[in-house]
Amino acid sequence: MSWTDERVELLKKMWGEGQSASQIAKELGGVTRNAVIGKVHRLGLSNRATGASPAKAEPKEKPAPAPKAEAKPKPAPKTEPARPAPAAEAKPAIPARRQIIPAGQPLPPQPSANEISPEALAKVNEIEKKAKKLTLMELTEKTCKWPVGDPATEDFWFCGLPVEAGKPYCEAHVGVAFQPMSSRRDRRR
DNA sequence: CCCTGATTCGC
DNA sequence: GCGAATCAGG
DSSP states (O other), X not given: OOOOHHXXXXXXXXXXXXXXXXXXHHXXXXXXXXXXXXXXXXXXXXXXXXXXXXXXOOOOOOSOOOOOOOOOOOOOOOOOOSOOOOSOOOOOOOTTOOOSSOTTSOOSOOGGGSOOOXXXXXXXXXXXXXXXXXXXXXXXXXXXXXXXXXXXXXXXXXXXXXXXXXXXXXXXXXXXXXXXXXXXXXOOO
């Protein structure tokens, strides 16, 4: 496979979205993640900072400063082929089915019902915006299986981000899923 | 072990 | 320019 304009464009798009090189490679097909990374570098867009990561300034000697004074006209040919929908679908308010669960009432006890470090929760909310939003069938051993949303509605999906090696959830969700176990020890019954 | 990106270097 | 091999990390 070669780097056609379309493929490069998809590469840029996905890289910009923060997709990993391997994911991009998978999507493109015919290339390895190494190829993707190599291309990314050649394109000079290795830095994914969107303007909020001034922290890292490698003390590496850069013989070629590469000013990057690009001023591409970009006539915008936009030959968008069949691109996978962004996933933001119109959601026809659950037809043929009244809300099984009373509005505003507690959903099935999400594991986060207890006290979890506010940090962890904040982290979750943060990453859930980047979730792949997979369906049950799309889950693999390598995708986070954390459920999000209300199973009774269309607004339900699984995180799908890369799992923490071995575990069933991504880093953020591992944080709220595995608790030191403490609260409920004396459960009289 | 799984994964990530970064770099090198023969092609 | 390309990307496998390798490196360096999480």
